[in-house]
Amino acid sequence: MxxxxxxxxxxxxxxxxxxxxxxxxxxxxxxxxxxxxxxxxxxxxxxxxxxxxxxxxxxxxxxxxxxxxxxxxxxxxxxxxxxxxxxxxxxxxxxxxxxxxxxxxxxxxxxxxxxxxxxxxxxxxxxxxxxxxxxxxxxxxxxxxxxxxxxxxxxxxxxxxxxxxxxxxxxxxxxxxxxxxxxxxxxxxxxxxxxxxxxxxxxxxxxxxxxxxxxxxxxxxxxxxxxxxxxxxxxxxxxxxxxxxxxxxxxxxxxxxxxxxxxxxxxxxxxxxxxxxxxxxxxxxxxxxxxxxxxxxxxxxxxxxxxxxxxxxxxxxxxxxxxxxxxxxxxxxxxxxxxxxxxxxxxxxxxxxxxxxxxxxxxxxxxxxxxxxVFETPEQRQLARTIAQKSIILLKNEGDLLPLDRQPGTIAVIGPNGDSIRNMLGDYSYPAHIELLAHLQERGGMDTPIPESLTLEDIYPAMKSVLQAIREKVGEGSEVLYAPGCGVNDSDTSGFDEAVAVARRADVAIVVVGDKSGLTPDCTCGEFRDRATLHLPGVQEELVRAVVETGTPTVVVFINGRPVSSPWIAAHVPAIVEAWFPGEEGGPAVADVLFGDVNPGGKLPVTVARSVGQVPIFYAHRPSGSHSFLYGDYVDETVAPLFPFGHGLSYTRFEYSDLEITPEPVSTDGTLQVRFTLANVGERLGDEVVQLYIRLRGASVTRPVKELKGFRRVTLEPGRRVAVTFDLPIPALSYLDPAMERVVEPGELEVMVGSSSADIRLTGRVQMVGEKICLGRKRPFFSTARVSSLDA
Structure with missing residues (x-):
């Protein structure tokens, strides 16, 4: 035409x-x-x-x-x-x-x-x-x-x-x-x-x-x-x-x-x-x-x-x-x-x-x-650094071992991921892609050209390992020792003696363990790399034990792609940091957190199981889930997770108070306002991710014991207070009734505000009244959050 x-x-x-x-x-x-x-x-x-x-x-x-x-x-x-x-x-x-x-x-x-x-x-x-x-x-x-x-x-x-x-x-x-x-x-x-x-x-x-x-x-x-x-x-x-x-x-x-x-x-x-x-x-x-x-x-x-x-x-x-x-x-x-x-x-x-x-x-x-x-500008690298810093989760900090003191001393960095830049990257990163191409070419697979002139500098962005970043962070006057101890996924323990020796010489041992991500057979996570167990690959947990048994204060840093199920590490290591695969600025970001230049504020987006036998384990289970009738636990294991969804500690402390829930009652087609006070009662600037959970009672189908329905990351100076307000549309709480119709029904709504799915600080209840509402395709999905200062 x-x-x-x-x-x-x-x-x-x-x-x-x-x-x-x-x-x-x-x-x-x-x-x-x-x-x-x-x-x-x-x-x-x-x-x-x-x-x-x-x-x-x-x-x-x-x-x-x-x-x-x-x-x-x-x-x-x-x-x-x-x-x-x-x-x-x-x-x-x-x-x-x-x-x-x-x-x-x-x-x-x-x-x-x-x-x-x-x-x-x-x-x-x-x-x-x-x-x-x-x-x-x-x-x-x-x-x-x-x-x-x-x-x-x-x-x-x-x-x-x-x-x-x-x-x-x-x-x-x-x-x-x-x-x-x-x-x-x-x-x-x-x-x-x-x-x-x-x-x-x-x-x-x-x-x-x-x-x-x-x-x-x-x-x-x-x-x-x-x-x-x-x-x-x-x-x-x-x-x-x-x-x-x-x-x-x-x-x-x-x-x-x-x-x-x-x-x-x-x-x-x-x-x-x-x-x-x-x-x-x-x-x-x-x-x-x-x-x-x-x-x-x-x-x-x-x-x-x-x-x-x-x-x-x-x-x-x-x-x-x-x-x-x-x-x-x-x-x-x-x-x-x-x-x-x-x-x-x-x-x-x-x-x-x-x-x-x-x-x-x-x-x-x-x-x-x-x-x-528009490639690798200073602003882009700074963003990568910021995301890495904010992604790091402080899982445990017994005795406030972290942040580390910058006073002159000896630090031991141990573990297969301590001096690796490759293992800070995920499975769909460019270096992992090059590895896959080389592997497939060896197998007679894809014909993707790998230029002969391609160098490591071409494949990798400018990166520093955790070891390099720590050495730069402490500067002169401190000695930083290193021993890998073992590989990521092999059974060779011949490096343990060296690792133990450097740990004994040190004032603190930082053990950097975890995964290698990618799509090749030597990787421990990523596409095609499923696992039957959830402990550290190879003999890395045995390495951690050997270091802890030296008596040197020990920090474990996970550089990994799946949560590590290790009750022994959780029980015996005083400080544990989850850094996932933190990207090209990951090494400096980890060092920033270890030495307190950055206060960690990340929170777990997954529940961490104690053992593979608990899988699947997640916080939003039904009332009959996550326990065995009559006694609750497994014969040989608790049903409780190692670390709950939403968990993450800080170098400061936050206090929640003054919960207000309005209106009471609320209509099934209305909006609920949840307001409370958050205060930084510690001594450091820090971030807290406030989390809003709900539980519906009286629904025509069983509902999860908790459902996340709002969150906000808040940065607070020490001594400061803010009011956090969530506006929660009640239709955003809809679910499928026995006829598989999407509905909101009258009933009781329990509101929970906290620092994790297991660390609930404030609770309240409100009645939902009015007609049962059937919703079509168009509906609200999210709450909104507002933060306002309460300081003069």
């Missing part, structure tokens, strides 16, 4: 809507051109080494293409070269294909843009530990800036899975166990990544839809058995909030199956629920290889054509990372009548609408010269 006012095709007219332009462009397309828009190619498939190959492009991109997979991440080029390569590919598509449709370029960006030279922020479980959505937004803004500079348009994040099984290796990529905390942090990420105008933003991709994190045995890709009410109220909640509150533009299916149906083939999940019930109107992309997985992993589809049909029918619009089932097999399926061509058209429309919404047709290119200027 032609726009008669301009004599150009409608799809070329930016004044027309994305929907109008997409429908018009579809009318010009052949079947092959349509199918090409539903898939992607790895960037290296059109390269000779790092040079663009017109010959390979002609074979792979002749009919156009929907997406290019990881121009930065799969070429390993520097920012300027990445931008140049993106422009070259777009120029080929715009100028050398019949319809001139640009590609949408996607990249990974879990805890930072996973490209060479990009900022490596703390892993997401650490970001969650800040309990500060504003920091998530600032991190996502940096990711957006760096990705846009090199020509990317879509990020395969955030992970919105609820992590209630620490055996699962990808727990570190999540915001933790709680749907409310995950939703608040996830919404902040999506809003900052996409912005209000996708022409200035990056498409966020919620993953993995749905229930991927709660599989049998905590195993990756294993089946999940989740009751419908729990699926909706717990696992669906962050995705629903991201759609309704942030306009999430893309969704990725999960690999596993639910009740016999692989998620990638579930029309109920990806169309009836996601689109029809949740109101999602964006693009559904497959997780990598998930469509062919229907054939060779789940044995659910007969062949690639059948897999393509099942996935399209379910609602997957785009196959990633490369052309496989959505290729010749799909074209053949349409031509033989095995696949309804309307399914193809439906997904092509969605792809094209997204490209028009992104402004790709008007602005397919980026400024190559400007690209390097």
């Amino acid at each position: 032609t726009d008669h006012t301009t004599a150009t095709p409608i799809y070329r007219n930016p004044a027309r809507s994305p929907q109008e332009r997409a429908r018009d462009l579809l009318s010009h397309m052949t079947l092959e051109e349509k199918v090409a828009q539903l898939t992607s190619v790895w960037v290296y498939e059109v390269l000779d080494d790092l040079a663009f190959s017109p010959q390979k492009a002609a074979a792979k991109l002749g009919d156009g293409i929907g997406q290019i997979t990881r121009v930065a991440g799969a070429s390993n080029a520097a920012p300027r070269q990445t931008a140049e390569l993106a422009n070259t590919i777009q120029r080929y598509l715009v100028e050398q294909t019949r319809l001139g449709i640009p590609a949408l370029i996607h990249e990974e960006c879990c805890s930072g843009f996973m490209g060479r030279g990009a900022t490596c922020f703390p892993q997401i479980i650490g970001v969650a530990s800040t309990w500060e959505p504003e920091l998530v937004a600032q991190m996502a803004a940096v990711i957006r800036t760096q990705m846009r500079a090199v020509g990317a348009h879509q990020g395969l994040s955030p992970v919105l899975d609820i992590a209630r099984d620490p055996r699962w290796g990808r727990l570190e990529e999540t915001f933790g166990e709680d749907p409310y905390l995950t939703a608040r942090m996830g919404v902040a990420y999506v809003q900052a990544l996409q912005t209000d105008d996708l022409r200035q933003g990056i498409v966020a991709t919620g993953k993995h839809f749905l229930g991927y994190s709660f599989t049998l045995g905590g195993l990756n890709w294993a089946p999940a058995f989740i009751p419908p009410r729990e699926l909706w109220e717990v696992f669906m909640f962050p995705f629903e909030a991201a759609i309704q509150e942030a306009g999430l533009a893309s969704m990725m299916n999960a690999y596993h199956e639910l009740d016999g149906i692989p998620c990638g083939a579930s029309r109920e999940l990806l169309t009836e629920i996601l689109r029809n019930q949740l109101g999602f109107d964006g693009l559904v992309v497959s997780d990598y290889m998930a469509i062919n997985q229907l054939v060779d992993y789940h044995h659910y589809a007969r062949d690639k054509t059948h897999a393509a049909h099942l996935a399209l029918q379910a609602g997957i619009d785009v196959e990633l990372p490369s052309r496989d089932c959505y290729s010749d097999a799909l074209v053949e399926g349409v031509r033989t009548g095995a696949v309804d061509p309307a399914l193809v058209d439906q997904s092509v429309i969605r792809v094209l609408e997204m490209k028009f919404a992104l402004g790709l047709f008007e602005h397919p290119y980026v400024d190559e010269e400007a690209a390097p200027q």
Whole structure:
């Protein structure tokens, strides 16, 4: 069709809507051109080494293409070269294909843009530990800036899975166990990544839809058995909030199956629920290889054509990372009548609408010269430092061993993560990606080029280990000794003698232990790296014991991706610090906390089990959960966690008082105001994360004993007081009744305010009165918090 006012095709007219332009462009397309828009190619498939190959492009991109997979991440080029390569590919598509449709370029960006030279922020479980959505937004803004500079348009994040099984290796990529905390942090990420105008933003991709994190045995890709009410109220909640509150533009299916149906083939999940019930109107992309997985992993589809049909029918619009089932097999399926061509058209429309919404047709290119200027700026590094500092959790501090005295003395740094920069980074960091590529190349896998000139300085940002940071922190006059003691995950104890010797010489021993994260066999957590036990890997716990038994005051610092279940360490080590994988500024951040330059204020986003036998263990259990009738505990273990959800200590003390709950009673369609006083009664500046929990009594279904419904991180000078007020919409407390209708019912509401899920400082009760309310899709998800000074 032609726009008669301009004599150009409608799809070329930016004044027309994305929907109008997409429908018009579809009318010009052949079947092959349509199918090409539903898939992607790895960037290296059109390269000779790092040079663009017109010959390979002609074979792979002749009919156009929907997406290019990881121009930065799969070429390993520097920012300027990445931008140049993106422009070259777009120029080929715009100028050398019949319809001139640009590609949408996607990249990974879990805890930072996973490209060479990009900022490596703390892993997401650490970001969650800040309990500060504003920091998530600032991190996502940096990711957006760096990705846009090199020509990317879509990020395969955030992970919105609820992590209630620490055996699962990808727990570190999540915001933790709680749907409310995950939703608040996830919404902040999506809003900052996409912005209000996708022409200035990056498409966020919620993953993995749905229930991927709660599989049998905590195993990756294993089946999940989740009751419908729990699926909706717990696992669906962050995705629903991201759609309704942030306009999430893309969704990725999960690999596993639910009740016999692989998620990638579930029309109920990806169309009836996601689109029809949740109101999602964006693009559904497959997780990598998930469509062919229907054939060779789940044995659910007969062949690639059948897999393509099942996935399209379910609602997957785009196959990633490369052309496989959505290729010749799909074209053949349409031509033989095995696949309804309307399914193809439906997904092509969605792809094209997204490209028009992104402004790709008007602005397919980026400024190559400007690209390097937005990488690793001082402001970005400072943000990485701030997030790392605020992510650190003080789990225990017996006898106020921390912060350490700066007086001259001898410090022993011990442990396999004490002098490692690699092990401060999560599984979707760029250095971990390079390791995976090298491993796959050894196995004859991916052809991603690793430039021969690539150096460690290219792979890693400028980083300091914990040991290096401590040495710089104490300066002259103090002696800092080091002994690794053992490896991360081996049985070799030959280094124990040296570790014990340096511990005995020291005034204090800092034992830095934990994990190595990544996707290769030598890693102990991350994707593909599930565990059957939850203690420290290898002989690290034995190393800690050996150091403690020297009698030297000992601090344990965990650099890890899953919570450590070690009752012995919790009982016998006086000071324990949880730093997760703190990113490129992690070493200095840990030293800042150890020596008191920063007062730790992080809080656990997960419950820490005492042993794997307690799994799954989480605070928001039903009344009959978390105890065994008649006696409560296990025969051989308490049911209590090692550390509760929301726990985290400080170098100062906070006091809660003067709880006011209004109105009393409150209407089922009203708003409850919860007000109290918070005071810093210690001697240091510090942060407290105040947490609002509720319990519903009298509901028509059993409800959790506690549910997080609000939080706020508050910074207070010593001696200062503030009033904290939560405005809690009662419809935000809705749940599914016996008929699976979302409702708010009259009853009693217990309100709990505290420093953790187990450290409740203030409680009150209020009656909810009025009619039972049935809610539709639109509803409030969050409370709001206000802080005002009470000091003259």
